[in-house]
Amino acid sequence: MYISKSAKLGKDVEYGYNVVIEDNVVIEDEVVIGHNVVVREGTVIKKGSVIGDNTVLGKRPFKAKSSATTEEKELLPLVIGEYVTIGANCVIYRGAVLNNFVFVGDLASIREDVEIGEFTIIGRGVTVENKTSIGRYVKIETEAYITAISTIEDYCFIAPEVTFTNDNFLGRTEERKKFFKGPTLKVGARIGANATILPGIVIGEDALVAAGTVVTKNVPPRKIYVGVPAKELRDVPSEQLLENQSFYKNL
Template sequence: MSSEFFFAHSTAVIDDGCKIGEGTKIWHFSHVMPDSIIGEKCNIGQNVVISPKVKLGNNVKVQNNVSIYTGVICEDDVFLGPSMVFTNIINPRSAIVRRDNYQKTLVKKGASVGANATIICGNTLGEYCLIGAGTVVTREVPNFALIVGNPGKQIGWVSEYGHRLLFDENNEAVCLESGQIYSLDNNKVLRLK
């Protein structure tokens, strides 16, 4: 199903009641379920499932084999790497229906989640954070944090461009690619310029 506003491959399934923004592309064997909202200029890779009531902002990139479950909200410019995993229930059981217990997971603007990472539900991933490939996120992630491992641990800070920030004696750092200047104060990173 394609429209003049977005593209969907012929093998994609788009259920009634979805809202899909202009310039978005939905690729092979992906399924967008009812009442989900996808912003403008998103790219939904192959074999992706977007469950009911999921919200994706503008320019969200979803790589192949990702399931985005009810309760997940991704703000603008989020990157979801290949085969990364969201959960939406803390204590799932096959024989017990817990659809009323879905927990919210918020992925804030500019965050990137690496391939095969797992995001345990009920947490917020801060703006421009970078979650390394294979990481298991079990708690809140600060803005600009670099998280790796299982369980995920913070090992540093990154810029909006995804480069490691090395803070000097004045608690300032410069992004090597953009030249943006950042400050570290009370374990929080702010972009100055």
């Protein structure tokens, strides 16, 4: 185990084997850190959080020469809120903020300039790319891909294998860099398994996109869209609307 002398450690912190804690890390009380965890410089882990085996916290991004969305800039330290759970083999970058009670499944990757709201669940193997905002009480299920420059508002649901995209030019021409934009999901929007959402698309409040759908145009609030390309099917049933759910809190 290596713990920097400049690290600030709270009470009743538990450590696994082979843990590395770098300079100026802050770990508050009652944190549990698994085996082979690396906590990079300046990272803050707040009270009661649990970090799974082989996870890396506060990684600095590497920039490929051809990358169009990764910036070379100084990033603020990673902040892990109170009572956050992070699974095994995750990589969470410097410059991210995970608010209280977030849950991150095994093998997830969360990039820089990402903020995730309270009580949100990031499922196993999910990738969240940079410059993305995720609200509170969101659920993103196994192996979903959230592209850079996306916005997901409160209470959204994203099923397994959903793919967000942000480049209508598929990597060709310099002109494309002016138009990079991921999808925006408004409050309560739901996306079915294996759906693909094209760049810049807005999915309206309480809208539902069915499994396997390819969304090429904006989806109005409270509508169900299906097919390739997506077409309107009908209204979302009233009993499924967010306002009629027992768990809903008007935030």
